[in-house]
């Protein structure tokens with residue numbers, strides 16, 4: 001800084017500006033730019049959530065939200081259950097990229113880069129959260145792809161991915177480029193569930209088959225259109241999904257795939273466009289949306305950085321027939337305007353009322369997408385509310 005500029009008058013002025021800044025309202029977000037299928041609408045569920053990333057619900061309806069660089073974990077409570085969060089608690093600060101949040105038996109689990117933390121009986125203590133217990137320190141400390149999405153599977157185990165600590169590389173330690181799982185009550189080393197996964201930041205289990213599905217981000221620096229991001233299906237432990245040797249449906253990587261037989265790896269169910277950055281994904285299990293959305297997959301696409309013309313920055317829908325993906329279509333678009341994005345979807349989460357929440361770490365908000373049948377589709381004898 002220029003020393004001469006730091007006169008007492010300058011300091012007085014800057015302190016004044018700093019002290020009033022928090023009182024200035026956030027600029028309104030251009031929500032009218034978001035395009036959705038007929039009958040759907042988008043609103044703000046909660047704002048002032050800097051860096052909002054992964055989401056999970058507590059048993060009493062509290063929404064927990066992780067972040068990365070912000071180091072914070074938030075809790076949002078919708079006291080009157082009207083679909084708008086009323087209170088935001090900051091449960092923790094100063095954590096190391098606490099991207100992952102999961103909830104079980106009253107406790108909130110938070111995954112930093114290398115540590116798994118647990119906040120006991122959290123919904124009873126939102127205004128004065130307990131110090132977290134350290135459940136595990138057994139994950140690598142690499143910052144590259146180090147932030148983690150976590151979730152409990154139908155087997156009661158916590159699934160924790162470990163990304164490749166690089167754009168693309170081979171590491172001797174087997175834990176890299178995997179999805180692991182562990183029993184947080186027992187502790188101990190995580191078990192490798194699936195491998196050959198460059199980096200997944202979103203997964204869910206099919207509500208009927210209870211099998212794992214996950215998104216995966218492809219490598220960078222292979223050009224604008226290669227390789228695809230992936231939607232994968234892991235019905236059992238021990239599967240290998242190809243990284244770093246092979247990408248997409250059987251393509252060898254130009255550097256790491258020489259001499260490799262790509263047919264020995266499990267291909268993705270669906271190749272997504274390159275660089276869309278498919279992060280959060282969930283099966284829709286609510287009752288609010290029309291029947292054809294039941295058990296279909298929503299994907300949050302964070303958007304590209306390694307591409308000439310930006311892509312992604314939207315929520316997409318994958319329609320399934322059994323274990324086959326039969327359609328991939330945009331669901332919510334408009335965060336990207338020309339080459340500029342005003343928001344970046346990170347995670348999707350079905351709320352208890354059946355609406356779909358979407359987190360956005362650029363705009364620092366959670367959106368709520370709800371559905372009401374257009375008036376013409378309201379059955380006779382039922383009076384539609386004014387919209």
Ligand SMILES: [Ca+2]
Pocket residue numbers: 078079080081082083084085086
């Ligand atoms: Ca409310």
Ligand SMILES: [Ca+2]
Pocket residue numbers: 196230241242243246247248266267268
């Ligand atoms: Ca793959």
